[in-house]
Amino acid sequence: MELLLGVFGLAALVTCLVGAIWLLVIAFRTHVGWGLAFLFIPFAAIAFVVTHWSTARKPFLCLLGGMAIAAGVASLAPAVIGHMFSDMTSQAAKSK
Numbered sequence: 001m002e003l004l005l006g007v008f009g010l011a012a013l014v015t016c017l018v019g020a021i022w023l024l025v026i027a028f029r030t031h032v033g034w035g036l037a038f039l040f041i042p043f044a045a046i047a048f049v050v051t052h053w054s055t056a057r058k059p060f061l062c063l064l065g066g067m068a069i070a071a072g073v074a075s076l077a078p079a080v081i082g083h084m085f086s087d088m089t090s091q092a093a094k095s096k
Contacts, residue, residue, distance in 0.1 A: 001080050005073055012069035019063030023048075026055055
């Protein structure tokens with residue numbers, strides 16, 4: 001289960017990175033000012049996506065999908081880690 005959680009976590013990271021870089025490239029292709037704003041001004045990415053929805057839709061949805069996968073991994077991680085520690089403590093108790 002831990003391996004599966006790690007694979008999904010890595011998939012979430014890669015998907016988010018691909019979406020963010022794709023969106024940054026589209027912002028720079030639109031105008032250098034948009035690209036620089038995307039990099040240095042908070043919430044400029046949201047403004048870019050809203051104003052250029054037709055071109056920014058696919059990379060934004062890619063980024064959003066990666067975030068959804070990451071949220072799923074984060075919600076399952078405490079249960080998996082708790083299960084790992086309970087197994088380790090029960091094995092330690094048996095060995096004594």
